[in-house]
Amino acid sequence: LTKRFIGEYASNTNSLYCKRFSIDGRQLNLEVFDPCSQSAESQSVPVEPLSWADGFIVVYNIIDRTSFLNAKNILQPERLGTEKENSHLWEVPVGLVGNKQDLCHARQVSEEEGRTLAQEHRCLFQEVSAAEDHQEISGLFTELIRSAAERLRRPTDLRRYSGSKSMAKLINNVFGKRRKSV
Numbered sequence: 279l280t281k282r283f284i285g286e287y288a289s290n291t292n293s294l295y296c297k298r299f300s301i302d303g304r305q306l307n308l309e310v311f312d313p314c315s316q317s318a319e320s321q322s323v324p325v326e327p328l329s330w331a332d333g334f335i336v337v338y339n340i341i342d343r344t345s346f347l348n349a350k351n352i353l354q355p356e357r358l359g360t361e362k363e364n365s366h367l368w369e370v371p372v373g374l375v376g377n378k379q380d381l382c383h384a385r386q387v388s389e390e391e392g393r394t395l396a397q398e399h400r401c402l403f404q405e406v407s408a409a410e411d412h413q414e415i416s417g418l419f420t421e422l423i424r425s426a427a428e429r430l431r432r433p434t435d436l437r438r439y440s441g442s443k444s445m446a447k448l449i450n451n452v453f454g455k456r457r458k459s460v
């Protein structure tokens with residue numbers, strides 16, 4: 279959003295960030311919902327964004343195994359409401375992201391573990407360092423947005439279960455206006 283790393287900021291509330299974003303020569307309104315921290319026991323996705331999200335990014339910290347287990351928990355389809363049955367979120371693209379790669383000397387989660395979890399849930403996967411490389415983050419969002427846009431272009435009856443289901447940051451408004459349902 280800012281192309282620079284902001285080390286400390288208040289994050290005790292749910293936040294919605296909006297940005298004009300250019301991708302493949304097209305302008306779009308990106309809305310990123312960042313839910314505030316929740317205890318491990320109550321990890322779940324806030325209900326409201328699920329009615330409009332076009333994609334999810336679930337972020338864990340590679341030097342904190344508990345955060346990886348929380349991410350694993352969140353990826354369960356029932357947590358996101360992305361089960362095939364009765365869900366407009368069925369097959370929305372999901373990115374699993376291992377952050378803080380700059381601290382990999384203290385890693386508690388191997389890259390292989392992250393990749394395997396992503397494959398199990400049919401997610402995009404990437405390890406990044408938000409502190410060191412904003413372009414990686416931008417690339418990640420671009421990839422997810424392309425997947426979301428591609429999904430929205432497909433006729434409903436041709437859609438296949440391609441992206442698992444997951445969460446933390448939500449993307450909305452891909453190449454268009456907010457939709458009530460897909």
Ligand SMILES: Nc1nc2c(ncn2[C@@H]2O[C@H](COP(=O)(O)OP(=O)(O)OP(=O)(O)O)[C@@H](O)[C@H]2O)c(=O)[nH]1
Pocket residue numbers: 284285286289313314315337377378379380381406407408409410
């Ligand atoms: N070294 C390093 N620190 C990071 C990186 N990304 C975030 N941090 C730090 O990790 C801490 C948590 O970052 P947040 O952005 O608040 O992470 P969050 O997942 O939103 O966590 P909550 O605030 O608990 O919701 C902050 O002190 C950040 O400065 C990174 O890539 N490398």
